[in-house]
Each structure stands twice: as C-alpha cells, then as structure tokens.
Amino acid sequence: MYNIDETIKARHSIRKFLPRPVPKDLLFECLELAQLAPSNSNIQPWRLFIAAGAERDRLQEALLAVAREKAPNVPALPEHFTHFRSELGAQVYGVGMGIASSDKEARRAAVLRNWEFFGAPVVAIVCMDKELGPADALGVGMYLQTLVLALTARGLAACVQVALAGYPEVIYRELEVPRQLSILCGVSIGYPDLEFPVNKLKIGRALIANNVMVRGY
Numbered sequence: 001m002y003n004i005d006e007t008i009k010a011r012h013s014i015r016k017f018l019p020r021p022v023p024k025d026l027l028f029e030c031l032e033l034a035q036l037a038p039s040n041s042n043i044q045p046w047r048l049f050i051a052a053g054a055e056r057d058r059l060q061e062a063l064l065a066v067a068r069e070k071a072p073n074v075p076a077l078p079e080h081f082t083h084f085r086s087e088l089g090a091q092v093y094g095v096g097m098g099i100a101s102s103d104k105e106a107r108r109a110a111v112l113r114n115w116e117f118f119g120a121p122v123v124a125i126v127c128m129d130k131e132l133g134p135a136d137a138l139g140v141g142m143y144l145q146t147l148v149l150a151l152t153a154r155g156l157a158a159c160v161q162v163a164l165a166g167y168p169e170v171i172y173r174e175l176e177v178p179r180q181l182s183i184l185c186g187v188s189i190g191y192p193d194l195e196f197p198v199n200k201l202k203i204g205r206a207l208i209a210n211n212v213m214v215r216g217y
C-alpha cells in the first residue's frame with residue numbers, strides 16, 4: 001500500500017502482464033473504491049463489463065480475428081496533436097521494444113498485442129449510456145483514474161486502451177453489451193511483468209505552464 005502521492009507517481013501504463021491470476025476479492029475491493037468517484041448529479045455513468053478466464057480468452061480470439069484483417073475504428077487525432085502519438089510510439093515501440101519506425105510488420109505485430117490485452121488475465125470494457133454527454137464522460141474518467149490508482153496501491157497494474165473500443169461490434173456481440181451503451185475504452189488489469197523494458201519506461205509530461213494558464217494569482 002502506498003500513500004496517495006506515491007500511488008500517483010507509481011502508476012504507469014503496463015503493456016506486459018504476468019499470467020498470475022487477479023484475486024476476485026482484491027479486484028472488487030478496487031471496484032468498491034472506484035464506485036466512490038464523483039459524477040454529474042451523482043448519476044454514476046460508468047458501466048463496466050469484466051471478462052476473465054474462458055470469457056476473456058474468447059473475447060481475445062474474436063478481437064484478434066478482426067484486428068488481423070482490418071484497422072480499428074479509433075477516431076483520428078487533430079493534426080496539432082499527432083506529434084504526441086509519434087513521440088509516444090518512438091518511446092514504446094522504438095526505445096522499449098527496439099522496433100524501427102520503418103519496420104511496419106513488426107510494429108503491426110506489436111500493436112496487435114493491444115487485443116491480447118497485453119497478456120492481462122482480466123479485462124474491463126468501459127461503457128456509458130449513448131444519451132449522455134461530455135460532462136458525464138468526465139465522470140467516467142474520474143472513476144477510471146480512481147480504479148487504476150486503487151489497483152496500483154495494491155501492487156496490481158493496468159493499461160487503459162482506446163484500442164479496445166476499435167472493434168465495437170465484436171464487443172457488443174461477445175459480451176452482450178446493450179446497444180444503449182457506447183463503448184468508450186477497455187482496461188487491461190493484472191500483475192505487471194517488471195522485466196519487460198516497455199514497462200520500465202516513464203513517459204514524460206509537459207511543463208505545467210503548457211496546460212495551466214494562471215490569471216491574477
């Protein structure tokens with residue numbers, strides 16, 4: 001168990017998990033904490049579909065089958081944000097995995113690991129009612145960060161993955177998600193493989209002045 005500052009600093013995205021199972025009561029302890037997240041009018045807009053064991057394996061198989069055939073339906077970034085994605089790719093695939101940006105085949109294989117949940121034994125698909133809007137998506141975001149911090153404080157780890165929303169038809173079908181919900185992202189959950197070089201990366205952040213504009217203070 002860490003204190004809050006240590007937990008925030010220790011959390012980072014994990015892209016290779018150990019096959020070690022996640023005890024259900026430990027996961028539910030974290031879900032109980034995340035349930036305390038704030039939301040607009042306390043509507044608690046998060047809806048999660050959790051798959052483990054044979055259900056998780058079936059989902060992986062179905063996702064990989066389509067991911068091998070076609071690109072995911074992930075919204076493109078606006079032009080002025082695309083450099084962040086290239087910089088992250090250089091870190092994760094270049095520095096972490098030693099794959100050159102010109103090696104398209106190796107990069108494709110590495111990206112496909114998203115739909116293997118990076119080997120995590122548990123995956124959660126995160127959804128929200130289609131009639132809700134941006135303020136409610138904020139509530140889901142607050143929930144997710146609370147969940148991921150609770151996991152981190154218990155020695156577990158996670159990777160939030162928009163890639164898992166890239167084949168919504170597969171998820172609706174395999175997990176019987178009601179059509180009233182939109183699929184926002186997934187979260188792979190498990191114990192981190194700390195020997196994997198990508199898991200040792202600390203992805204940097206901009207200076208606060210880039211994000212926070214101060215007036216009269």
Ligand SMILES: Cc1cc2nc3c(=O)[nH]c(=O)nc-3n(C[C@H](O)[C@H](O)[C@H](O)COP(=O)(O)O)c2cc1C
Binds near residue numbers: 011012013014114164
């Ligand atoms: C909404 C969201 C979607 C993300 N989608 C993916 C993804 O599809 N695949 C992936 O490997 N990482 C994904 N990430 C992880 C980010 O790349 C990561 O949070 C960011 O690079 C900062 O690194 P850190 O989490 O290690 O601090 C996502 C994170 C968030 C919050």
